[in-house]
Amino acid sequence: MRILVTGGAGSIGVYVVRALLNRGDDVTIVDTFNDFYDPAFKRARLAAVLAGGRSPAVLGVNVADAPALQQSFAQARPEAIIHLAAWPGVRPSIAHPLLYTRENVEGTVGVLHAAVQHGVRQVVFASSSSVYPKATPLPFREDAPCDTTLSPYSASKRAGELYARLYHDLHGLSVVCVRFFTVYGPWIRPDMAMWKFTERIIRGEPVPLRRTGPGGAEVKRDFTYVEDIVRGVLSALDRSGGFDIINLGNNTPVPLSRFVRLIEEALGKSAIIHEEELGAGEEIATAADLTHAREALGYAPTIAIDEGVRRFVAWYQKEFLPKFPNGLAPSPYWA
Numbered sequence: 001m002r003i004l005v006t007g008g009a010g011s012i013g014v015y016v017v018r019a020l021l022n023r024g025d026d027v028t029i030v031d032t033f034n035d036f037y038d039p040a041f042k043r044a045r046l047a048a049v050l051a052g053g054r055s056p057a058v059l060g061v062n063v064a065d066a067p068a069l070q071q072s073f074a075q076a077r078p079e080a081i082i083h084l085a086a087w088p089g090v091r092p093s094i095a096h097p098l099l100y101t102r103e104n105v106e107g108t109v110g111v112l113h114a115a116v117q118h119g120v121r122q123v124v125f126a127s128s129s130s131v132y133p134k135a136t137p138l139p140f141r142e143d144a145p146c147d148t149t150l151s152p153y154s155a156s157k158r159a160g161e162l163y164a165r166l167y168h169d170l171h172g173l174s175v176v177c178v179r180f181f182t183v184y185g186p187w188i189r190p191d192m193a194m195w196k197f198t199e200r201i202i203r204g205e206p207v208p209l210r211r212t213g214p215g216g217a218e219v220k221r222d223f224t225y226v227e228d229i230v231r232g233v234l235s236a237l238d239r240s241g242g243f244d245i246i247n248l249g250n251n252t253p254v255p256l257s258r259f260v261r262l263i264e265e266a267l268g269k270s271a272i273i274h275e276e277e278l279g280a281g282e283e284i285a286t287a288a289d290l291t292h293a294r295e296a297l298g299y300a301p302t303i304a305i306d307e308g309v310r311r312f313v314a315w316y317q318k319e320f321l322p323k324f325p326n327g328l329a330p331s332p333y334w335a
């Protein structure tokens with residue numbers, strides 16, 4: 001099948017692209033290689049993850065640029081779309097709401113519209129656990145009300161789901177919105193906690209552990225290994241017809257103190273802990289109810305957090321540090 005993957009140079013996208021190429025699909029990547037984090041790292045990741053396999057076509061196009069997107073569709077003639085392109089990150093979106101709205105909301109509408117115009121059979125849209133409002137009961141179920149959001153990023157993802165539903169109702173477009181829960185693995189985004197904590201422990205810098213307040217509840221995250229996410233995305237792609245929203249998580253929320261202990265063990269070095277209050281836009285805990293994912297996609301995560309942390313830390317020490325001994329170019333969007 002011919003598949004267009006937006007955001008295919010991203011941390012989840014490269015693994016999705018590799019899995020599609022390995023099973024024989026023809027893939028076109030549409031990605032701006034934006035500077036949310038070092039574009040040189042994105043290029044190195046694409047080369048490393050796809051090394052030794054078949055190659056995708058790579059188009060440096062912004063999905064919010066409608067004429068350029070039209071050209072990409074005309075060139076790639078996709079039968080299906082996996083739409084992963086977006087500016088990620090809850091906290092940076094609070095300072096850059098217009099950027100997130102243009103790229104994530106206009107970009108998603110552009111992709112849905114082009115999909116209808118070009119007779120695409122199936123669209124998979126990357127949504128997020130962050131669409132669940134504060135105080136949603138754990139584990140999060142897809143039928144929980146999502147009428148309020150905590151950040152422009154979360155609002156952009158919820159808006160994408162609503163537009164996906166609209167394009168299904170108006171035009172019969174088949175769309176599965178997959179809500180990802182804290183995805184990690186080798187080559188993940190360098191703004192993610194796993195990366196930052198590992199880097200800080202190695203450098204002997206304090207690691208921030210967030211709570212609701214002094215002595216309050218600790219942050220917990222449903223960390224999900226990227227290869228499990230990829231299996232879920234491909235199953236969503238292979239489903240035919242309709243509209244759906246499906247959680248892709250791990251269903252095992254991990255307190256950050258345990259998470260730090262696992263990184264310490266993998267590194268053989270202790271962390272200096274700095275307790276902080278929960279930031280604006282952040283949820284205290286996330287956990288995916290996977291009942292619907294199991295029924296609709298046969299999805300079942302396979303990698304537990306201790307194994308996943310070991311894999312990440314081994315990659316960081318053996319592959320990342322030798323390739324980038326001076327670290328990454330600083331991001332203008334996150335500290």
Ligand SMILES: NC(=O)c1ccc[n+]([C@@H]2O[C@H](COP(=O)([O-])OP(=O)(O)OC[C@H]3O[C@@H](n4cnc5c(N)ncnc54)[C@H](O)[C@@H]3O)[C@@H](O)[C@H]2O)c1
Nearest residue numbers: 007010011012031032033034062063085086128180182183
């Ligand atoms: N990583 C997670 O834990 C997580 C959790 C929930 C949802 N998601 C969603 O999954 C998707 C992939 O996230 P990721 O973690 O791989 O992020 P990423 O930043 O590594 O990947 C996104 C890619 O999209 C590209 N991009 C961004 N805006 C674009 C645009 N307008 N046009 C074309 N390309 C554009 C970027 O250059 C980047 O390569 C995103 O939609 C994100 O919102 C991720």
